[in-house]
Amino acid sequence: MRGRKIGREPVPDPGSFPQRPYDLVKEFTLALVAAVVLTVGLAALFSSPDETPITLARWARAAPDDFTATAVAELAATSGTAQYGPPYTTTPGAEQKIGPVSLQRAAGVTIPIDTARDFVLRPLTAAPEPASVSDGLTAWRTAPVRRQQQWAAAYADALDEAGGDPTRVQPGDYGPVPVLTSRLLELAKAGALDGELLAAGHFYQTDYTEPLLFLGDGSYLEDQARARHLAGDQWGMMNETGNYPGQPWLWLYTLWYQIEPFSSSGNADALVWGLMALLTLAFVLVPFIPGIRSIPRWSRVYRLVWRDHYRSHRTARRH
Template identity: 60%
Template sequence: MARRPWRGTVREYDLFKELTVALVVMGILTLGLSAVFGSPDEPSVTLKSWANAAPADFVATATAELGGTSETAGYGPPYNKTPDATQTIGPLDLQSFSGVQLPIDTANDLVIGPLTTLNSPPPELADWVGASDTQRSNWATAYSDALTKATDNDPANVATGAYGPVPVLTESLLTMAKQGALDGVLAAKDKYYNFDYTRGTLFLGDGAYFGDLATAQHLTGDQWGMMNETGNTPGQSWLWLFSFWYQVEPFVSAPNADLLVVLLMLLLSVLLTLVPFIPGLRDIPRWIPVHRLIWRDYYRRR
């Protein structure tokens, strides 16, 4: 059959012309739709960009890390053993189940430790290291209160007080962050090459700057939608099912919402896995044969 000459209608066909037209049309459609519906391609947020854009917030956050009053300092497992910090349902405490796997002392790991890596560490480090825990807490609390009362929360407008070495330490850390050195130090920690951004991300999340960026992009949960990640990476659309539950009761007002959502998603995943074995549930395709519409040609021939 393949060797028999073709005796039907013949017409010219330009494959290159079709390819060119298809590329041009699809290219215009892609660019047009991207311009109308595309999400902003925001640059990566770093400690350097934070320190330069909102130095007052950076200093206030560094002070909270020193005083142990930041969100990370009181988060509980897997970072520390803060009492009553975990979300529970009765005796069920999944957050504490694995224990402290990523121990973080916010004062030492996020402030004091990085400052010791400088070629010329501030001499005031010795005053901090030699002081008692109570004295350190008093210094940090006093300076934190003074920052909230200062004009524009600017450290330069803070009234004179008994702050010990805290102003010098936070200012030195601010300078270090502005130069971009703090990002590398927190990522490297004990290794020269390391891609563990946990400490830097937690430090950034303790401040108000990162949350303000999310608010500006309408990503705080009060509006639906998503945006791409930094760079050219697409957004994580699969997270919509998790985030959906945070918009409805009882999850909205529950103090242990994270644990409730995790357990609910676990239950739904188990049910999805067991669909072929659950009587009634497995019969839904026979009762509502949507698949026969999709594969109608196959079922027509059959």
């Protein structure tokens, strides 16, 4: 029996297919114009306002009493940064935990901050100082730590009694604290403190850690955040400035901060991080979890997604 020789199939003639004119340049131009119009229009409707930056200078001019009270807390090492724990300080028991495990302590102090030295004393030393300020710096540095804390605590109490106004503080044993904080306020109002904290130990002035920590220790930054719906209990993690549409994919993360027990827990950040890590792991392992991995097959959702295929398959079977 002879085998049948199979030759190549004839190549179809391109001219046998229907043709129509096509202007590629025109389509590109129309697509570009449509994209530009949509981009500009949606940006005008939904983009965030162009807020001016909140700096130490702006803070000192707008809320000098809050700035002074925060500077005193930095000297006394009672501010939020001073008591935060790792990665800034070694404050015992300050770190957040998941059960007995402290993730902060495991990482250690990677950005050491001494609030009195870094936020107050070093900027005052770097700037040209009047004799009274130089004497105050000497008096502070030569005093025992306990004496420094007594001065700062006494002045903080006096400020509270005076409604936060340094000009109404009654005479007392405050050491050099009033002189130091008053001069720091002058530097901040002039804009020099922003530069001093940015330049400290850095060639490139792009590390805003210290200015942001100092700002965060006061109430001014939080007040500005709340006014723009950016606080944690305002879903601020996923909002943009002014409650504009932000990052909707963060809704699940910020949701937990709105409910108990996370909303009132001192370990909220660690607990939410741990919960999200578990949820993410469960999502990754869905193809391997018996029962859950079979839900699409049981629900027959795939038939809805591929309905055109199954419709044509049924039609072909009929014929």
